[in-house]
Amino acid sequence: DTAVSQTPKYLVTQMGNDKSIKCEQNLGHDTMYWYKQDSKKFLKIMFSYNNKELIINETVPNRFSPKSPDKAHLNLHINSLELGDSAVYFCASSQGSTGQGLSYEQYFGPGTRLTVT
Amino acid sequence: GEDVEQSLFLSVREGDSSVINCTYTDSSSTYLYWYKQEPGAGLQLLTYIFSNMDMKQDQRLTVLLNKKDKHLSLRIADTQTGDSAIYFCAETLGGYNKLIFGAGTRLAVHP
Numbered sequence: 001d002t003a004v005s006q007t008p009k010y011l012v013t014q015m016g017n018d019k020s021i022k023c024e025q026n027l028g029h030d031t032m033y034w035y036k037q038d039s040k041k042f043l044k045i046m047f048s049y050n051n052k053e054l055i056i057n058e059t060v061p062n063r064f065s066p067k068s069p070d071k072a073h074l075n076l077h078i079n080s081l082e083l084g085d086s087a088v089y090f091c092a093s094s095q096g097s098t099g100q101g102l103s104y105e106q107y108f109g110p111g112t113r114l115t116v117t
Numbered sequence: 118g119e120d121v122e123q124s125l126f127l128s129v130r131e132g133d134s135s136v137i138n139c140t141y142t143d144s145s146s147t148y149l150y151w152y153k154q155e156p157g158a159g160l161q162l163l164t165y166i167f168s169n170m171d172m173k174q175d176q177r178l179t180v181l182l183n184k185k186d187k188h189l190s191l192r193i194a195d196t197q198t199g200d201s202a203i204y205f206c207a208e209t210l211g212g213y214n215k216l217i218f219g220a221g222t223r224l225a226v227h228p
Contacts (some may be wrong), residue, residue, distance in 0.1 A: 004159075031214065041154075041203060043218040055213045090159060097214045104214050105150070108160040 003027050004109035006091050012115045013081055021076045021112045023091030031055075031097040032074035033106060034066060037088040049074055050097045078114075086116045121208055123219035129226055135193040137222045139206035144187065146208040150216070151180065151191045154203045163191070163204075193224075201226045 004025045013019050025032060033056070034046040048056035049068040063079045078085060088111045094104040122140045129135045141149065147168050152160040166173045166180045166189070173180045179192040189206055203221040210217050 033216075035216075041221045043160075043205065043221075045215055045217075048213060048215070050213075056215055092160075094214060105162050105165060106214070106216060107162065108152075110159040 002110075004091055004093055004107055006089075006109040006112050008112060009110065010113050010115075012117065014117055015081055015083060017081050018077070018079045019081060019114070020078070021089055021091075021114070023074045023076070023109055025072055025091075025093040025107075025109075027093055027095075027107065029093040029095050029107075030071055031094045031104070032068065032071070033092040033094075034074065034076050035090040035092060035108075037090060037111070039087070043090070047074075047076075048097065055097060081114075081116045083116050086114055088113050121206060121217050121219035123204075123206060123222045125220060125222060127222055127224050129196050129224070131196060131198060131226055131228050133196055135191075135196045135200070135224055135226075137191045137193075137204050137206075137224065139189040139191075139219055141187050141189060141206070141208040141217075141219075143208055143210055143217075144184070146210065148209050149180075149182065149189050150207045150209075151178075152205045152207060152218075154205065154221070156202075160205065196224075196226050198226050198228075200224060 031050045033048045047066040052068045091109040092106040094106045096104045150165040151163040177194045181190045205221045207216045207218045
């Protein structure tokens with residue numbers, strides 16, 4: 001009954017490969033996010049989708065492509081992996097996305113540790 | 118600019134209070150959050166405060182907000198070894214709930 005789940009938990013791959021990380025939430029939320037946490041624990045948002053529509057797209061190499069088949073799923077595909085892509089990738093979800101005076105707390109998945117060799 | 122700052126380390130004795138400080142940049146941030154990350158785990162939402170509040174208390178946690186100085190703090194009373202973790206403060210930026218995180222404060226609790 002995990003609220004936000006990610007697969008795989010660990011991913012080790014070689015440079016140049018293409019890989020995908022999957023995320024699913026069973027909270028009935030409308031908005032999902034991808035964050036990257038580097039080796040110094042610094043967290044930065046990459047993308048956000050609201051009801052399958054891309055609403056946040058930070059300065060991320062276009063080798064990274066998010067896909068949201070439905071509002072409960074947000075996958076992250078990475079082409080031509082590089083050493084610098086090694087990090088922990090966190091998926092999160094929230095009930096909504098626009099402020100309007102409401103707090104839309106984000107709930108995080110357990111993370112996927114990607115190691116590129 | 119987008120810059121949330123926190124001190125990187127804090128060491129406290131078990132049973133003492135811990136105070137983790139944070140400064141943020143966007144005066145229009147509506148909500149400010151505290152998250153906890155234990156080793157090898159994801160981020161757990163601890164608490165949040167609305168920008169028109171000065172203080173929020175939730176059991177052992179007290180959040181203080183000084184909006185004039187853009188300063189946020191998290192006080193943990195009676196700190197336990199299970200509180201050892203990295204604590205992140207975060208502000209929301211823009212209209213799409215974008216969380217901007219600080220670098221995290223590593224709290225070490227010793228006997």
